[in-house]
Amino acid sequence: MNKGIVVIGSFGQFFRFLIQEMKPRGPWLTTFNVISIPVILTGLVILYFRFVYGLGSVTNLTQETPWGLWKGFNVVVGVALAGGAYVITFVVYVMRMEKYHSIVRATVLSGLLAYTFYAGTLLLELGRPWFALNPYIGNSFGFSSVLFLICWHFLLYMVAEFIEFSPAIAEWLHWEKARKILKSLTLGTVILGITLSILHQSGLGALFLMAKSKIHPLWYSEFIPILFFVSSIYAGLAMIIVEGTLSRRVFKHLFTPDHRHSFNDIIFGLSKGAAITMFVYYFLKALLFIHDKQWTMINDGWGYWYLLEVLGFVLVPGFMFAFGFRNRSLNIIKTASVLALIGIVLNRLNISVIAFNWYVVPHYFPTWQEFVVALTVIFAEIWVLRWFVTRMPVFTSGHGTQRAGN
Amino acid sequence: MDRRGFLKTSIVVGGCAFASNKLNAQETRDSEEFVGVLVDTTRCIGCRACEVACGEEHDLLVPDVINDGALEKHRKTSDKQWMVVNKHATEKGDVFVKTQCMHCYQAACTAACPTAAMNKTKNGPVIWNGSKCIGCRYCMISCPFEMPKFEYHEWNPKLQKCTMCYERLEEGQKPACVNACPTDTLMFGTRLKNLEIARHRIYSHPDQYVHHIYGEHEVGGTGYIYLSAVSFDQIGFRTDLGTTPYPEYTKEFLYGVPMVLFGVPAFLLGLNALAGGSEQGIDGEIESDTGKGGASDE
Numbered sequence: 001m002n003k004g005i006v007v008i009g010s011f012g013q014f015f016r017f018l019i020q021e022m023k024p025r026g027p028w029l030t031t032f033n034v035i036s037i038p039v040i041l042t043g044l045v046i047l048y049f050r051f052v053y054g055l056g057s058v059t060n061l062t063q064e065t066p067w068g069l070w071k072g073f074n075v076v077v078g079v080a081l082a083g084g085a086y087v088i089t090f091v092v093y094v095m096r097m098e099k100y101h102s103i104v105r106a107t108v109l110s111g112l113l114a115y116t117f118y119a120g121t122l123l124l125e126l127g128r129p130w131f132a133l134n135p136y137i138g139n140s141f142g143f144s145s146v147l148f149l150i151c152w153h154f155l156l157y158m159v160a161e162f163i164e165f166s167p168a169i170a171e172w173l174h175w176e177k178a179r180k181i182l183k184s185l186t187l188g189t190v191i192l193g194i195t196l197s198i199l200h201q202s203g204l205g206a207l208f209l210m211a212k213s214k215i216h217p218l219w220y221s222e223f224i225p226i227l228f229f230v231s232s233i234y235a236g237l238a239m240i241i242v243e244g245t246l247s248r249r250v251f252k253h254l255f256t257p258d259h260r261h262s263f264n265d266i267i268f269g270l271s272k273g274a275a276i277t278m279f280v281y282y283f284l285k286a287l288l289f290i291h292d293k294q295w296t297m298i299n300d301g302w303g304y305w306y307l308l309e310v311l312g313f314v315l316v317p318g319f320m321f322a323f324g325f326r327n328r329s330l331n332i333i334k335t336a337s338v339l340a341l342i343g344i345v346l347n348r349l350n351i352s353v354i355a356f357n358w359y360v361v362p363h364y365f366p367t368w369q370e371f372v373v374a375l376t377v378i379f380a381e382i383w384v385l386r387w388f389v390t391r392m393p394v395f396t397s398g399h400g401t402q403r404a405g406n
Numbered sequence: 407m408d409r410r411g412f413l414k415t416s417i418v419v420g421g422c423a424f425a426s427n428k429l430n431a432q433e434t435r436d437s438e439e440f441v442g443v444l445v446d447t448t449r450c451i452g453c454r455a456c457e458v459a460c461g462e463e464h465d466l467l468v469p470d471v472i473n474d475g476a477l478e479k480h481r482k483t484s485d486k487q488w489m490v491v492n493k494h495a496t497e498k499g500d501v502f503v504k505t506q507c508m509h510c511y512q513a514a515c516t517a518a519c520p521t522a523a524m525n526k527t528k529n530g531p532v533i534w535n536g537s538k539c540i541g542c543r544y545c546m547i548s549c550p551f552e553m554p555k556f557e558y559h560e561w562n563p564k565l566q567k568c569t570m571c572y573e574r575l576e577e578g579q580k581p582a583c584v585n586a587c588p589t590d591t592l593m594f595g596t597r598l599k600n601l602e603i604a605r606h607r608i609y610s611h612p613d614q615y616v617h618h619i620y621g622e623h624e625v626g627g628t629g630y631i632y633l634s635a636v637s638f639d640q641i642g643f644r645t646d647l648g649t650t651p652y653p654e655y656t657k658e659f660l661y662g663v664p665m666v667l668f669g670v671p672a673f674l675l676g677l678n679a680l681a682g683g684s685e686q687g688i689d690g691e692i693e694s695d696t697g698k699g700g701a702s703d704e
Contacts, residue, residue: 131541
């Protein structure tokens with residue numbers, strides 16, 4: 001009886017703590033809030049119309065272009081940009097390169113949130129989302145489907161990422177025992193997460209293998225899965241550099257000065273990795289260009305568009321990463337990261353939307369509603385990310401530091 | 407071999423065997439029993455009785471054949487019409503061509519579907535199961551003929567496409583369009599018999615037909631096959647689709663999955679051990695201070 005009262009008492013405390021933590025902190029009228037709140041509200045109204053009157057009422061999707069901005073940008077691009085988590089956990093936990101340890105938590109958290117919100121976009125985008133659990137519950141397994149594989153990987157990967165991040169949650173709740181248990185799961189989940197990432201990063205490319213007759217031959221290749229996998233590595237690295245730089249500017253008060261110094265050092269390491277993977281990627285692209293005799297297609301609008309993507313946003317940032325690394329120039333590296341990210345966006349959108357059914361006139365272009373919802377998803381993700389980093393030990397990444405702070 | 411080793415090996419072997427079993431399932435179907443329709447485009451007069459019959463049979467749009475002037479422009483099938491007849495101007499005059507789902511042997515849509523909502527029934531028709539479909543529209547991405555059509559303006563959308571009148575076949579009847587055809591343009595039967603008839607027509611009237619049966623080899627063979635007096639690109643067919651069944655394109659990737667799933671973790675554990683994982687304990691516990699320490703070394 002007494003025990004029961006104690007449990008109820010501690011539950012009460014726990015909920016009070018949770019409610020306390022749910023309350024907003026910091027100044028209310030920031031630039032980000034002023035921009036994001038109207039966008040999110042508009043997005044919700046648009047989604048109301050989407051669910052009541054169908055996808056066609058707010059999107060420009062057609063029978064020829066069944067996948068548009070939401071799938072192409074939020075899902076296909078978004079997953080590529082979230083590749084940083086598996087790359088960094090590989091480097092830190094498998095290769096044991098301690099230098100990068102301080103960015104693990106932030107990267108894993110943004111990976112976890114990215115996947116959560118992109119899977120969320122899928123739910124908005126599915127025609128019959130109330131059956132979304134069908135691939136998981138026994139009676140309807142599409143074993144020969146790449147998408148079936150991706151459905152499972154998204155779910156398992158989110159669980160793996162959550163376990164990887166969970167020690168931070170345990171620290172936030174001061175659950176010392178749970179923290180130790182969760183921490184002991186890290187290496188196993190990291191290895192699972194990396195394996196799943198290799199498969200679904202390439203799997204997103206494999207989705208388009210059956211669209212052979214529809215994708216412009218400059219972008220279609222039977223090696224799309226490998227290209228997607230290799231490019232997701234540098235996409236993740238570039239994203240870490242951009243995200244890390246931004247969060248160090250926005251959440252200045254959460255960092256100590258020596259963090260800044262160590263982060264600069266991390267950026268140099270990341271840029272070296274990005275340069276190498278970009279050259280590998282470019283080499284693969286060049287190989288395909290020669291092997292498939294693609295030069296015959298290069299002298300028209302599509303050819304120039306292809307060259308812009310491959311030279312302007314792969315080769316150029318690749319050299320910039322290498323140059324920035326040699327000359328210790330943070331600015332060049334940061335610019336290169338932005339260019340590399342644009343290159344990834346272009347590549348993924350080209351395959352999934354722009355060069356998909358390229359011969360169809362008029363070609364698909366998203367409605368303003370599609371843009372607003374795409375932004376809504378991103379802004380909502382940033383809101384949640386902000387909630388996490390201001391409450392949990394994300395940037396400080398350690399239990400030692402946390403204690404010292406207390 | 408210790409217990410752990412035995413477990414590992416059996417999981418790997420079992421997993422691989424399980425995975426390859428599933429993937430092979432596609433090839434075990436007995437293709438000889440598949441039914442289909444032979445469309446002889448040289449016989450079609452463009453009366454569109456089939457369009458009307460289809461619309462009535464499936465509660466879809468029933469076109470006003472006399473007044474709607476639909477033959478003047480090229481139409482595609484839609485979520486309201488599972489089949490349409492188009493008029494093509496060719497070197498041998500106007501040719502009318504009926505288009506609908508081709509009911510492929512190894513259909514891209516069935517391989518694409520993550521919930522097996524699109525499935526090839528054992529006697530040939532490819533049909534859609536609404537209780538499984540999640541509306542991802544990957545079938546539309548994959549189908550080389552772009553036949554599955556999505557209801558974009560419904561809150562509870564369906565995928566619409568020709569079912570080869572699956573229910574009528576169950577009752578021993580012919581598809582509605584075949585039944586309605588006044589000129590024997592459409593012939594229903596097993597695919598083998600249809601192919602024989604088609605070949606017979608080509609051989610006995612070599613001047614009337616091009617020496618090609620569309621759908622005999624295209625994308626690995628289709629349930630609907632076509633005869634024509636002019637080359638097929640003149641009457642709206644894609645002639646660049648190749649003869650590889652579409653599921654083959656993703657098969658290699660899917661075969662690779664179990665290998666990655668079991669090979670990569672082993673590789674990573676090995677790497678981790680080489681990197682000194684076992685010395686520091688396998689729990690991955692690293693204090694935050696070491697991060698800073700490593701950074702200040704350089």
